[in-house]
Amino acid sequence: MANKVKINVTVNGTQYEREVEPRLLLSDFIRKDLGLTGTHVGCEHGLCGACTILMNGQAVRSCTHFAVMADGADIKTVESLGTMDNLHPIQEAFMEKHALQCGFCTPGFLMTAVEYLEGNPNPTDEEAREAIDGNFCRCTGYENIVEAVKLAAKKMADH
Amino acid sequence: MKPAPFDYYAPTTVAEAVEKLAELGYAGKVLAGGQSLIPAMNFRMARPGALVDLGKIKELAYIKPQADGSVAIGTMTRDTAVEEDEFIRKNFPIVAETVSYIAHKQIRNRGSFGGAIAHADPAAQIPALAVLLDAKLKVLSTDGERWEDAVDFIIGPFMTTLEPQELLAEVVIPPLPANCGCSYQQVSRQKGGYAQAAAIAKVVMDGDKVKDAQVVLFSVGETPIRTEQPNKVLAGMVPSTELIESVAEYVGANECDPGTDLHGTEEYRRNLVKVLVRRALLDAIERAKK
Ligand SMILES: Cc1cc2nc3c(=O)[nH]c(=O)nc-3n(C[C@H](O)[C@H](O)[C@H](O)COP(=O)(O)OP(=O)(O)OC[C@H]3O[C@@H](n4cnc5c(N)ncnc54)[C@H](O)[C@@H]3O)c2cc1C
Ligand code: FES
Ligand code: FES
Numbered sequence: 001m002a003n004k005v006k007i008n009v010t011v012n013g014t015q016y017e018r019e020v021e022p023r024l025l026l027s028d029f030i031r032k033d034l035g036l037t038g039t040h041v042g043c044e045h046g047l048c049g050a051c052t053i054l055m056n057g058q059a060v061r062s063c064t065h066f067a068v069m070a071d072g073a074d075i076k077t078v079e080s081l082g083t084m085d086n087l088h089p090i091q092e093a094f095m096e097k098h099a100l101q102c103g104f105c106t107p108g109f110l111m112t113a114v115e116y117l118e119g120n121p122n123p124t125d126e127e128a129r130e131a132i133d134g135n136f137c138r139c140t141g142y143e144n145i146v147e148a149v150k151l152a153a154k155k156m157a158d159h
Numbered sequence: 160m161k162p163a164p165f166d167y168y169a170p171t172t173v174a175e176a177v178e179k180l181a182e183l184g185y186a187g188k189v190l191a192g193g194q195s196l197i198p199a200m201n202f203r204m205a206r207p208g209a210l211v212d213l214g215k216i217k218e219l220a221y222i223k224p225q226a227d228g229s230v231a232i233g234t235m236t237r238d239t240a241v242e243e244d245e246f247i248r249k250n251f252p253i254v255a256e257t258v259s260y261i262a263h264k265q266i267r268n269r270g271s272f273g274g275a276i277a278h279a280d281p282a283a284q285i286p287a288l289a290v291l292l293d294a295k296l297k298v299l300s301t302d303g304e305r306w307e308d309a310v311d312f313i314i315g316p317f318m319t320t321l322e323p324q325e326l327l328a329e330v331v332i333p334p335l336p337a338n339c340g341c342s343y344q345q346v347s348r349q350k351g352g353y354a355q356a357a358a359i360a361k362v363v364m365d366g367d368k369v370k371d372a373q374v375v376l377f378s379v380g381e382t383p384i385r386t387e388q389p390n391k392v393l394a395g396m397v398p399s400t401e402l403i404e405s406v407a408e409y410v411g412a413n414e415c416d417p418g419t420d421l422h423g424t425e426e427y428r429r430n431l432v433k434v435l436v437r438r439a440l441l442d443a444i445e446r447a448k449k
Contacts, residue, residue: 129371134265
């Protein structure tokens with residue numbers, strides 16, 4: 001039996017101190033230990049992007065991290081974006097542009113787009129496509145997602 | 160849980176890390192960005208008994224310009240940090256350009272520059288770049304430090320000269336000569352996907368003649384391949400399109416060893432090599448003239 005490790009992480013502004021097995025994936029820690037099931041897991045080996053979160057402001061895959069690697073980190077999940085009556089501009093844009101069907105991939109797209117738009121407030125079509133090139137969607141065919149990323153940029157600029 | 164159990168250590172200094180690795184011997188493994196190791200552990204293709212995480216060792220993440228014009232990159236410098244570094248972009252633009260082709264932003268935010276070399280994936284960009292640019296690697300253990308050229312360090316697919324108790328600490332890239340141009344060319348199934356074939360060229364010009372022409376291929380053999388034909392044919396010559404075509408043709412036929420898989424046949428990949436070597440040389444020559 002491997003040693004358990006004490007970790008301190010801030011997730012969506014709340015600080016958590018937990019003892020975890022080193023092999024616990026960060027995605028499972030977020031979903032199972034913290035009950036934040038907005039972060040989805042698709043492939044669990046870094047390919048699909050569904051599990052994307054922000055770690056110290058950078059978009060990363062939570063399935064290719066152990067929870068212990070997040071010790072001391074500031075994490076944001078999709079739950080941090082908006083509420084039902086006060087959506088984040090990115091969420092509004094995804095809704096208005098019909099950028100989701102089943103919605104499984106959406107949290108990963110949103111968190112990827114949040115990081116991207118912070119550094120690139122005015123993406124061209126090409127750039128919007130590139131921004132989401134690490135996320136899979138099996139429903140939409142991507143066109144509306146690209147539209148939504150561009151609309152989100154506009155909304156964020158007007159904010 | 161997907162991975163098999165392991166013990167976990169997160170030292171905060173290099174000294175502690177090498178001590179822990181010495182103590183663990185064959186049971187221990189370094190965890191860097193985890194972007195290759197953790198997927199392998201999730202499949203249980205890798206089942207290390209213990210991991211020594213370098214993530215908390217601040218002294219391993221840096222980009223330091225040296226007095227002689229070279230640049231020293233600490234092994235834990237993340238790909239994104241290398242790609243966005245002003246000094247690198249200005250003095251080693253080929254490094255930033257090549258790194259930008261690795262996977263996707265989410266992976267480059269975490270993958271480490273040195274980790275990619277230590278991993279020695281035959282389809283990875285950084286090991287090939289290190290070979291092309293004659294990078295020198297600093298390896299540490301409790302016995303002290305040793306230096307090795309990247310080309311000697313990588314000995315096979317996912318194989319290096321690293322011993323289990325050793326740590327890759329630093330990558331030093333020597334300065335690029337004057338009148339030098341470099342170019343990165345690849346073909347992959349989708350943006351951010353592993354290259355089916357790739358070529359990186361470095362050409363030094365002397366007036367309108369080629370002084371030195373180096374091309375390294377990857378994803379088409381067991382290790383990065385340093386080709387010989389480009390320099391053999393082009394050095395001292397005015398690089399005509401015909402000469403470059405003939406070099407590219409030769410390299411595709413004789414200087415690579417691609418396999419056949421789901422994504423492409425050997426024949427297709429040899430053809431890609433031919434096209435990519437031509438593009439890389441033409442582009443590198445253009446840039447060298449500027
Ligand atoms: C979906 C996906 C796509 C990818 N696409 C690409 C791609 O197109 N091109 C590409 O090049 N890579 C790609 N990668 C891999 C990624 O770039 C890795 O991050 C990189 O190859 C390894 O770096 P790391 O820091 O993550 O190392 P880790 O995964 O932590 O380690 C990899 C191996 O190297 C060893 N190691 C690492 N650092 C050291 C050290 N300092 N000393 C001794 N041993 C060490 C580890 O023990 C381990 O065996 C992809 C990964 C994923 C998940
Ligand atoms: S679940 Fe993490 S990338 Fe697919
Ligand atoms: S909406 Fe179904 S996978 Fe993207």
